[in-house]
Amino acid sequence: MSDLELMTCTRRSLRLLPAACGRLYISANGKDEPAPWEGRAACRGCAIGARNAGRPVERLAEAAGELQRICTRCHAPAPRQIQGRWCVSCYNRHLEALKGVNAKGGRPQLLDRLHRVRVAAMVDRRRVPAAGPVVDVLEAMIAAARKAKNGAAFGAAPTVAWGRGQQELCL
Template structure:
């Protein structure tokens, strides 16, 4: 994949610069490389602007890395992982602006009017009528990447499904989820009374 962009300089400022479309800023080659390397070190579900630098071919070029085959995009980029609705903007690990604002209201204990939010308040209109998120809570997941089992803890997620979506969006490898029960299941008896 060939990436084309133009360098320019600022009078009295050392270095070459270019217009970074993803960050909507003019960046130096050194800053671009630093942001690319830092983005590769991000923990899963991190809510930082460096998410845009993951898999960037320009960042890889400036960092001296092998250019990725294709732009690595999170799965379902424009679908909110909490309310599952399409959104024009996705922020903070995959939630839409509306969900993020409702979460902040719950954490702060008041909405924009200064009134405490009601936990059973309808945050989204849903045809099925089951779209209520009373609280966000902590979810622990265990997943496997290339045979290596990794635990991850998400704070402030609505449910396990949101945590799974955040994990998939944050990975570039194949992810396998599983369940390991600590309780040994009893042997199943025959339906007809025998073993």
């Protein structure tokens, strides 16, 4: 690809010059971090943007960036996230579940799916605290791994009961 040939950015659904892509990457990955609703927020941690900017591609940051772009519960792309976890729809269903009643006055179906899971989670070599009820273990793992800067590891939680003052490992 020549420098004057337009490329397609799948993150932002636009065509632009590689040099412009690189400039957007630098703008989005510096001290002036974009707000979630800004278009350049999609440039955070982008490996293609890093390459076009002549910056080293950080594979782990790229993976964490991809996880930050999706809803932890439904895994759909979610440019706007509530509490840094959920798309608007999942958050609204979550609120209904907490109230025990949905907008139509019925029992939220989500109540049948929410539960606590036991997963030993280490993110950046530190144990991760509880993240509340989730619909499945994947939601808990995505919620933890998307914060990783240096790596995340998961395993089965110990089957022993937790004593008072011990670090909570259950997500």
